[in-house]
Amino acid sequence: MRRKAVYCNRSLAVKVKRTLGKPVQPASESDAHNYQRLIKYLPEPIFVHDGNIILFANQAGLRLLNLTEADFSLPAARMNSRYIHPDFLERTVARLNAVLQTDEPNEFADCKLIAWDGEIIDVEVSSIRIRNYPGRGTVIQTVFHDIRDRKKEEEALIQSEKLSVAGQMAAGIAHEIRNPLTSLIGFSKFLKAKINQYHEYFDIMLVELDRINSIVQEFMALAKPQANQFKRHDLKKIIQNVLTLLETQAILRNVEIVLHAEADEAELLCDENQLKQVFVNVLKNAIEAMPNAGMITINMKLLQPHGFTVEIVDEGVGIPEDQLPKLGGPFFTTKDSGTGLGLMICYRIIEGHHGKMDISSAPGKGTTVTIFLPRNG
Ligand SMILES: Nc1ncnc2c1ncn2[C@@H]1O[C@H](COP(=O)(O)OP(=O)(O)O)[C@@H](O)[C@H]1O
Ligand SMILES: [Mg+2]
Structure with a gap:
């Protein structure tokens, strides 16, 4: 299920609504400061950007990208292929262009970010436009959800499902191996009794066949699901x-x-x-x-x-x-x-x-x- 972003900057949203249809009033520097203070310590990573120029990143945002405030030298920072995985860059640009046409946030969508240390981070992302940002006019606020743990759990589940399918198939194959093995063991014994030479080779064959047989048996027993049998x-x-x-x-x-x-x-x-x-x-x-x-x-x-x-x-x-x-x-x-x-x-x-x-x-x-x-x- 997709969720809509819930935004905290209600006062700004109200301001955006109020100013709709009116000439844009440049807000003061202290408005920007208050707004940044409001989002700075929120637990969700939030970025404010003008096109691809990043104007502000809150603490959770810096943590997500493994950056310190010092590394992140605004205004050089860009929302580009340094931070957004190339597979998602085109989609991101299209979504940002679309969100500039409306006051509604776009729905959360999957994306991958690249942290400062190169780690690929699975996230969900949603953006909303903000009008009247001091010194900039219309900008975009983007919220990320870090979904690495969820992705890892999903992948592990898929993996364990794969393993159980592999286990079932292996048990099936083991079963198929046992029947021909029975004839191989039977005829090797028969030939050994009939032929008066090469007994050492027959013995090796029989020992090896016996080994295959016991491995297959062990395997089948292990793969068979069953209730506790004490x-x-x-x-x-x-x-x-x-x-x-x-x-x-x-x-x-x-x-x-x-x-x-x-x-x-x-x-x-x-x-x-x-x-x-x-x-x-x-x-x-x-x-x-x-x-x-x-x-x-x-x-x-x-x-x-x-x-x-x-x-x-x-x-x-x-x-x-x-x-x-x-x-x-x-x-x-x-x-x-x-x-x-x-x-x-x-x-x-x-x-x-x-x-x-x-x-x-x-x-x-x-x-x-x-x-x-x-x-x-
Ligand atoms: N004998 C061991 N020596 C070193 N690390 C071990 C050993 N046994 C377990 N581990 C660690 O514990 C983790 C979990 O083991 P396990 O639950 O069997 O899962 P998996 O083998 O699939 O990783 C391993 O990935 C490994 O880091
Ligand atoms: Mg293991």
């Missing part, structure tokens, strides 16, 4: 299955993953698929944090009598201290193609198991994610 499962096996899934990705990035399992028996009441999802997310983050090879150590310990801890230690880039409180919040990501949903889902799943997840990190050295899981869910 059963007794072996935590070590869950972790080992996840490692099968991530092995290729780790090898591709020269990342070695080592599992130290203190306990031989590690049964707990849990939803197996949900826990796999947690370990996939945490391990993927660890792999992604090490662009130039490294090692991930997983320490699984028995915490008598009531549960287990799993520590996932990486040697990656680490997390700056000021970002630690943001982890697990929806859409918090520092990756170009990240969704910022992984850790949020992990926290929810672990909470659902009455466990705990802590993240500690030393920037430049690595990150440790510690997960506590009680034995009885």
Whole structure:
């Protein structure tokens, strides 16, 4: 829904109406000063401009463009391609020309600005003409809404939607792979029994086919949406299955993953698929944090009598201290193609198991994610 701009400079608007049809009375310098004072501290970024020459920008306006009053040397500042994204320049000029023909503000429209430091800022923009501006006559007042957060959320939603579609397709493909795989495994065994040579090759083929089979099975189980299913499962096996899934990705990035399992028996009441999802997310983050090879150590310990801890230690880039409180919040990501949903889902799943997840990190050295899981869910 488009909104009309609500303008604060009622006194000026009244003045504009009153002077309509009458000869324009030049207003005094103090009128301009009062007007600027009125809009200077308003929370919305506001610019007053004559054509493309910027006459005044309020504090929020300067903040939006990442400018200080000193950088912004009026009257050199122009509403041109320095501040308005080239894709929107033509449209902006047309809208400003149109708004000069009426006393009504134009409707908010999407636009992109370029801040002083080069950041592209998504905004909504609306303008209104102001007559009788001291020393200038008719000028334009333009209001911006900063919609960067909204855009980011929209993009993240689209991304997570894309991921879920990709997940569904991958599950479909996995299903299709399983049938031909069954015949490949069957006939390889058959040929191995019939042929008296090349057994070492058949063995390699069978081991590899088995690997494909287990990856496909893991994948299908992960992608299948289902309600909580709490059963007794072996935590070590869950972790080992996840490692099968991530092995290729780790090898591709020269990342070695080592599992130290203190306990031989590690049964707990849990939803197996949900826990796999947690370990996939945490391990993927660890792999992604090490662009130039490294090692991930997983320490699984028995915490008598009531549960287990799993520590996932990486040697990656680490997390700056000021970002630690943001982890697990929806859409918090520092990756170009990240969704910022992984850790949020992990926290929810672990909470659902009455466990705990802590993240500690030393920037430049690595990150440790510690997960506590009680034995009885
Ligand atoms: N092991 C890690 N090392 C460094 N940074 C991490 C690690 N795990 C998580 N992060 C940070 O937390 C952010 C959020 O992670 P996550 O919720 O999984 O979303 P995504 O992986 O899609 O960015 C990441 O973008 C990254 O900045
Ligand atoms: Mg992630």
